[in-house]
Amino acid sequence: MIRFENVTKRYPDGTTAVDDLSFEVREGELVTLVGPSGCGKTTTMKMVNRLIEPTAGRILLDGEDIARTDPVRLRRGIGYVIQNVGLFPHKTVLENTETVPHLLGWTRAKRRARAAELLELVGLDPSVHGARYPEQLSGGQRQRVGVARALAADPPVLLMDEPFGAVDPVVRERLQSEFLRLQEQVRKTVLFVTHDIEEAVRLGDRMAVFGPGRIEQYDTPATVLGSPATPYVADFVGSDRGLKRLSVTPVEAADLEHPPVVRAGSPAAEAAALLAKQGDPYAVVLDDDGGLRGYVAAGTLTSGTVADHTRRLEAWVPVGSPLKRAFSAMLQHDAGWIAVVDGDRFAGVLTPATLHAALRRSVNEDGEDGDEAGAGQPVAAPAGAGDNRRTEPDAEAS
Numbered sequence: 001m002i003r004f005e006n007v008t009k010r011y012p013d014g015t016t017a018v019d020d021l022s023f024e025v026r027e028g029e030l031v032t033l034v035g036p037s038g039c040g041k042t043t044t045m046k047m048v049n050r051l052i053e054p055t056a057g058r059i060l061l062d063g064e065d066i067a068r069t070d071p072v073r074l075r076r077g078i079g080y081v082i083q084n085v086g087l088f089p090h091k092t093v094l095e096n097t098e099t100v101p102h103l104l105g106w107t108r109a110k111r112r113a114r115a116a117e118l119l120e121l122v123g124l125d126p127s128v129h130g131a132r133y134p135e136q137l138s139g140g141q142r143q144r145v146g147v148a149r150a151l152a153a154d155p156p157v158l159l160m161d162e163p164f165g166a167v168d169p170v171v172r173e174r175l176q177s178e179f180l181r182l183q184e185q186v187r188k189t190v191l192f193v194t195h196d197i198e199e200a201v202r203l204g205d206r207m208a209v210f211g212p213g214r215i216e217q218y219d220t221p222a223t224v225l226g227s228p229a230t231p232y233v234a235d236f237v238g239s240d241r242g243l244k245r246l247s248v249t250p251v252e253a254a255d256l257e258h259p260p261v262v263r264a265g266s267p268a269a270e271a272a273a274l275l276a277k278q279g280d281p282y283a284v285v286l287d288d289d290g291g292l293r294g295y296v297a298a299g300t301l302t303s304g305t306v307a308d309h310t311r312r313l314e315a316w317v318p319v320g321s322p323l324k325r326a327f328s329a330m331l332q333h334d335a336g337w338i339a340v341v342d343g344d345r346f347a348g349v350l351t352p353a354t355l356h357a358a359l360r361r362s363v364n365e366d367g368e369d370g371d372e373a374g375a376g377q378p379v380a381a382p383a384g385a386g387d388n389r390r391t392e393p394d395a396e397a398s
């Protein structure tokens with residue numbers, strides 16, 4: 001979709017900002033350009049919408065050399081979001097969002113409808129925020145308007161230059177989550193510049209790690225974190241990349257443990273006998289239709305049915321969620337294990353020990369020694385890590 005072929009940019013003062021760069025971004029892919037300040041990320045991005053012209057090489061968009069495309073026409077097919085957004089201060093939120101449809105000559109009714117639709121898509125209520133001016137919005141809301149405006153004419157390509165750089169970390173994380181959700185719906189081809197490695201890992205389908213004027217590594221976040229191609233990349237991604245990997249390694253069925261499972265309607269005594277026989281401290285309780293109901297602890301199953309003693313689960317995660325989500329749910333609920341579901345079905349449980357094993361597996365799959373990748377260090381409290389099925393899932397259980 002976007003293809004850089006031996007692109008070099010030398011500024012008139014002799015600075016080589018980008019040196020013989022070649023890489024390709026596939027359609028519908030979100031690629032993050034990450035690296036320290038001054039290494040050429042913004043220059044690379046601005047050459048795509050011809051705000052900067054390369055000194056040598058060419059850039060193809062859908063197979064066409066952009067040097068042969070009229071810049072104005074080119075830019076109409078490319079949404080552009082920058083830090084601090086650059087909203088027009090004298091225009092309302094709706095008017096700002098309509099900017100490109102307006103340039104394209106859409107009727108007022110059509111542009112209004114589109115702007116309102118987009119504001120909703122980015123989580124703003126057009127009837128509340130639409131008539132406001134940018135200064136009457138929070139920083140996070142302004143960034144959302146920036147994204148809505150960039151998407152207004154439904155361009156196939158989005159360029160985003162540190163779009164969430166100016167907001168505090170909490171808002172930033174929320175904007176990232178919202179943007180990921182949005183991208184699932186709109187599937188744009190996105191080039192996203194950031195100097196924040198966490199952001200690059202979280203958002204990117206692939207990430208291009210920049211050194212001065214060139215790409216040091218271009219691969220999926222999991223591979224970059226697990227197998228940094230050069231000492232420069234290893235240094236840049238940092239020594240805690242084993243932990244960062246948690247965000248990009250999914251929970252898989254093979255990672256799960258399988259504690260005893262009992263039905264809610266079964267006699268409590270039957271479940272107690274099962275737990276005693278197997279020496280397990282708890283069992284997962286399912287409805288008659290297989291849905292996850294909760295858990296029962298051994299020793300509490302005195303009379304009646306399993307349902308009478310079932311405790312609610314505070315949290316569970318779907319198969320395929322990042323390990324980080326499972327880990328933070330464990331920490332949040334002070335739990336020794338977390339249930340994993342596959343659709344409506346209970347799939348098994350993840351414990352700190354299996355989580356660690358999953359992390360190690362993902363590092364090894366990249367053909368790298370687990371210890372060097374940082375995954376050999378404990379990722380969860382080692383206490384009880386080898387014996388987690390003996391740990392209660394939350395404080396309430398003890």
Ligand SMILES: Nc1ncnc2c1ncn2[C@@H]1O[C@H](COP(=O)(O)OP(=O)(O)OP(=O)(O)O)[C@@H](O)[C@H]1O
Pocket residue numbers: 011012013015016017035036037038039040041042043044195
């Ligand atoms: N107009 C210009 N004239 C001369 N040199 C420039 C110009 N614009 C950028 N540069 C230089 O080109 C190099 C790359 O700059 P660029 O803005 O692309 O880096 P970046 O990786 O996006 O940095 P940052 O993260 O700080 O935005 C830097 O050394 C910068 O000083």
